[in-house]
Amino acid sequence: MRDESRPRDSRDPSHHGAEPDDLQPRTATHAGLDRHVVGYSQEVFSVQVGKPIVTAHRLTKRFGTFTAVDAIDFRVNAGECVAFLGPNGAGKSSTMRMIYCASPVTEGELYVDGLDVKREARQVKSLIGVVPQESNLDPDLTVRNNLLTYARYFDIPKKVAEQRADEALALFQLTEKAKASVDTLSGGMQRRLTIARALINRPRLIVLDEPTTGLDPQARHLVWTKLRQLKDAGATMLLTTHYMEEAARLADRVIIMDRGTILAEGTPAALVETYVGHSVLELRIDREENGPLVEELAGWGIDFEATDDAVYVFERNGNAPAPKSAVREALRRPATLEDVFLRLAGRSLQE
Amino acid sequence: MILGLDLSRSAVRVWQRNRDVFLRLWKTESWPPFLEAFITLVAFGFGMGAYVALGGEDYIVFLAPGLIAQSAFFGATFETTFGSFFRMDSQGTFDAILATPLSVEDIVVGEILWGATRGVISATALLVAVWIFGLTESPFAVGMIPVAFLAGMVFAAIGLCFTALAPSINAFNYFFSLYFTPSLFFGGVFFPLDRLPDWVRTLAWWIPMTHASNLSRSLNRGALGLDALVDLLYLLAATIAFGWIAITLMRRRLVN
Structure with a gap:
């Protein structure tokens, strides 16, 4: 079911290009990209809005005696973009890694789309698209083969994978680089390719761990534009950042974390109004x-x-x-x- | 779930990834090991062989099956030491794969299968050269190819155990001094082990290379007796044992 109540309908072209920091001039190519996004909204992110996608209860991560995440509770609903905001070492990345089953849960409960991450890691991982903090694109493969090889890990048939890969390359403005080696891409292009890779399995949830850290302003704004397009298409996103601006621009809801605990939670505007x-x-x-x-x-x-x-x-x-x-x-x-x-x-x- | 292991056929996906990379680079990757083995065969076989008498058998005929097993050893070992270490450590390839439905077990098994495949590629190339030289003595010689795969799995698994333990690339110095070089010289490739002192012979029996070269030699001679069966069983048991250890160590390394 599509969310018809969404204030910004991606099918309405007037909302695109009107973005204050949309670097792309409104051209035919850009309109073409919009169509791709609409395509995504219909077949990919067709989830029941409001349904919980991530539910954490007293979620805890300890490394030896150090408690990285201290019994936190939170929820991410379908169609929502939630940002975890906090300094380095706040426990944001540990929380993300538990969600995508890279790190075992020490204590507490964690469900992704109703599945227990402790017992059903394979199914959970098949529903998530991960953009990790450190680039781990495959330098031994070309740009396009990075997507195809990744699709194979999800058992996606070759023809479907090829179609999705070409769509994703167009959406992320990487078509011309399809045959290039990953090493020849700029930092911004690599990050876009990593996001494209995370979409290859049509995920129910996209987890982005510091998606723009280390990028120059132009590259960062382009990544933001792409993420907003996904958001408008109905994607459920969970991101971590230590850039307040990023959280304010992208997130429907912000969870502020520090030293393993949640300090506050709410919409960016409500948080500012309440605390400042x-x-x-x-x-x-x-x-x-x-x-x-x-x-x-x-x-x-x-x-x-x-x-x-x-x-x-x-x-x-x-x-x-x-x-x-x-x-x-x-x-x-x-x-x-x-x-x-x-x-x-x-x-x-x-x- | 077998023995508490979360294994699936997705291990093949890891093998496929490595195959794709190899096919892209095979022109630069596959010749050096083959040429090295070939040069050794010619130099030692004809050069040193002229001075060596081995109970009626030409030295080069003794040496050839040993070198075929050894090329499987080289192919598999280099793949899961330096190859796997780069994928794991600097490229983050294992982390990327772990964010997909694959498990640590799938990665380890895929890497071992690929290492064994590299062993087979090297061993087969050399077997063809040996056959052209007329050094094969029995149709069973073709059995050296599956033996290269089986022994390759043992070699690949052992390499991966070290990779899982290695804090940095320099740590492989220990691997080469303590395991690789002894395997090279006491693994029955260059000379028969029966005239070595008892204690060296006992140690040599435990080296996987010994069983790989002995079994290859038995196949080349077409002499398949109890010894060959023991070699085969040793290699099967070692595959399971080292495969399991590699999974355990890799899980400790990758999941925290």
């Missing part, structure tokens, strides 16, 4: 000199945070008045997920 407010007033001042300012702000009963070189005022109901105390520089900007994250996880570097 609509805007942040940044007042630059050294810690040694911030005494009068901190005292003044405390008197207002307003939400703020003082760091070594600045004081951040979180504005919930309208703008805060300008403080009378001396300030070197003042800047008002919209509140972002980054503010949410830093408030929840603290500003100190965790190493």
Whole structure:
């Protein structure tokens, strides 16, 4: 069943190309790509929207005495894009690896499309498309053969695999590189090919572990565009990132993780509204000199945070008045997920 | 599930992947090992053979089946040591495969089957050369091909055990000093083992290479007795034993 209630219907061309950071000019080729995406939406991502695809209950991963994931609960529903946000070592990748059965669950329960990952790893893996953090494309094979060889691991018949591979190469703008060696591709192309590879089995769930880490801005924006096309086509996606911007742009729902636990969960807008407010007033001042300012702000009963070189005022109901105390520089900007994250996880570097 | 192993016919997919890569590169990959074996045969067989008397048998006739078994040893060993190590470590190929429905067991079995196939390719090429030289003595000589496959599985499995344990590529130095070189010289390829001191002979009996070369020689002579049966049983048992160890070690290496 297709989700007809989706606000952005991929069949409506007016939504494409209107994306603010869509790097591709609207050309015939691009319209052709849209058709491919629509094709995907009908035959690939035909899932019942709202049905749980991933369910984790008290999910735990320990390595010896170190607890990487500490009894977390979460759910990913069909048609949803959920982003796990957190610093390195938060437990995001460990969680993803348990979902795609690369890492055994230490404790707790984890189901993918109703299947227990502990007992039905093969079936679970046949339903998932994985984009791992480190590229593991096959350098011994050409671009197209990477897709065909991967399809064979899923027992996909050769003819079907060839058709899907050519479609995926077109969708990810790699057709011209079909016969090239993987080593000759740029980082962005390799990442696109990895995403194309993850779609070869028409997955119920796409798991992307830091899909744009290490890419330059152009390549990153193109990957985002492609991921949004998949999302619009109804794909269920689970991604990890430490880029707040990525989470804000792609995710319907964000789960903020730190030190193995979930700190907060919600839509990007709701998280920002709840934990920070609509805007942040940044007042630059050294810690040694911030005494009068901190005292003044405390008197207002307003939400703020003082760091070594600045004081951040979180504005919930309208703008805060300008403080009378001396300030070197003042800047008002919209509140972002980054503010949410830093408030929840603290500003100190965790190493 | 056999013996707690999660094995499926998907192991063939791993074999197919390696075959595809080999077919793409065979012109550069398959000649050096064949030429090496061929040069050894000519140099030792004719060169040294002129000075060696082996109870009525020409030295080159003694040497040829041993070298055929040894080329299976080389082919299989290099494939599952350096070959598998690169796939596992720097290329991440095993990790990529593990994200598909295949299990660790499938990967290990696929790699072993492929290693054995490389052994057969090398052994067959040399067997043809030996046959053209007129050094085969019985129609049973063709049996050296399946023996190359069976022994190749043992060699491939042993190589893969080291690969699963090797922290880095340098660790293979131990593999070559402790296993590869002794197999080369005490595996019954270049000289019969019966005049060695007892303790060396006992150690040599446990080397898989010994049974591979003895069995090949028996087939070349068409002399299939109890000795040949023991060699065959040894190789079968070793395939299962080392295959199981390779799976156990690889699971520890890849799944955490």
